[in-house]
Amino acid sequence: MEQYTTETLDRCPLCGADGPRPSVQVEDHSISHERFQLMDCGTCGFRFTNPRPGPQAIGRYYESDDYISHSNTRRTLSDRLYQLARRWALKRKHALVAAHRTNGRVLDVGCGTGEFLGHLKQKGYLVTGVEPALKAREQAIAHHAIPVLPNLDQVPGREQFNVVTLWHVLEHLPDLRGTLKRLYALTADDGLLVIAVPDRESWDAQHYGSVWAAYDVPRHFSHFRRSDIHRLATEHGFEPIAVRPMWLDAPYIALLSERYRGHGPLMALLRGVLFGTWSNLMSAVSDRPTSSSLYLFRKAAV
Numbered sequence: 001m002e003q004y005t006t007e008t009l010d011r012c013p014l015c016g017a018d019g020p021r022p023s024v025q026v027e028d029h030s031i032s033h034e035r036f037q038l039m040d041c042g043t044c045g046f047r048f049t050n051p052r053p054g055p056q057a058i059g060r061y062y063e064s065d066d067y068i069s070h071s072n073t074r075r076t077l078s079d080r081l082y083q084l085a086r087r088w089a090l091k092r093k094h095a096l097v098a099a100h101r102t103n104g105r106v107l108d109v110g111c112g113t114g115e116f117l118g119h120l121k122q123k124g125y126l127v128t129g130v131e132p133a134l135k136a137r138e139q140a141i142a143h144h145a146i147p148v149l150p151n152l153d154q155v156p157g158r159e160q161f162n163v164v165t166l167w168h169v170l171e172h173l174p175d176l177r178g179t180l181k182r183l184y185a186l187t188a189d190d191g192l193l194v195i196a197v198p199d200r201e202s203w204d205a206q207h208y209g210s211v212w213a214a215y216d217v218p219r220h221f222s223h224f225r226r227s228d229i230h231r232l233a234t235e236h237g238f239e240p241i242a243v244r245p246m247w248l249d250a251p252y253i254a255l256l257s258e259r260y261r262g263h264g265p266l267m268a269l270l271r272g273v274l275f276g277t278w279s280n281l282m283s284a285v286s287d288r289p290t291s292s293s294l295y296l297f298r299k300a301a302v
Contacts, residue, residue, distance in 0.1 A: 008051040017043035036217040047223040104162030110169030114140025160188040180236035193297040199289040204279035213256035238297035250291035251276030
């Protein structure tokens with residue numbers, strides 16, 4: 001892939017400390033096959049991709065049919081497994097939202113092709129999406145007849161949402177603190193904030209190291225731990241409700257990681273199921289997080 005402009009951070013995007021230290025280099029296995037450096041903050045330990053593609057360059061790292069959340073492709077075995085898991089997950093996501101809000105206004109940041117919002121719309125919710133990728137945004141609008149804006153800043157400031165969701169999105173966003181500040185302003189009093197992100201302290205992250213598929217450089221700017229998410233949310237006015245495991249993520253991430261190690265589709269599937277299940281077991285019997293974690297927060301009263 002042709003090289004494009006990058007930007008380098010001199011300070012930690014979470015705590016603001018200077019002097020980040022090199023951690024590990026990771027290859028973009030899915031699209032460009034370029035290598036990217038991950039850095040760790042010497043003060044708080046937060047890990048982030050640095051340097052990273054600038055605003056005008058990052059879109060090119062999503063322009064592939066292999067990036068399934070933007071394309072809805074069903075070409076490969078992993079694609080079909082993803083689609084199957086997503087259909088099951090839609091029902092689970094609705095149940096999660098409905099346990100806190102049986103109706104109301106929902107904002108989904110990074111809505112992709114809009115399946116989640118389309119599902120909620122059918123259940124009677126008033127929905128709005130944010131999706132920067134043009135093709136995915138157009139597909140969401142065309143297939144589900146929902147309002148989808150290209151970025152968070154274009155959501156009118158007068159809007160107040162009862163539920164705000166970011167399903168595997170926060171790790172893609174360049175300005176963590178600016179995003180949380182904006183989400184606080186858009187969330188109604190006592191509103192629900194849902195954040196799902198990969199967790200680099202999971203067993204499968206440790207097992208696969210630099211080929212762990214959930215690093216997904218350079219599309220993932222941030223690589224979170226539970227303490228990072230709690231710090232970010234609470235410092236911006238949200239109170240923690242619960243942290244929940246995401247059991248389906250580990251086998252899928254392990255399958256992709258095995259492909260990156262060079263295994264064929266069948267062997268990658270078998271090993272992915274094996275090591276993904278083991279990762280979940282390690283989470284079930286210890287304090288380790290699952291491959292991804294789901295965080296529920298409430299907007300704190302002023």
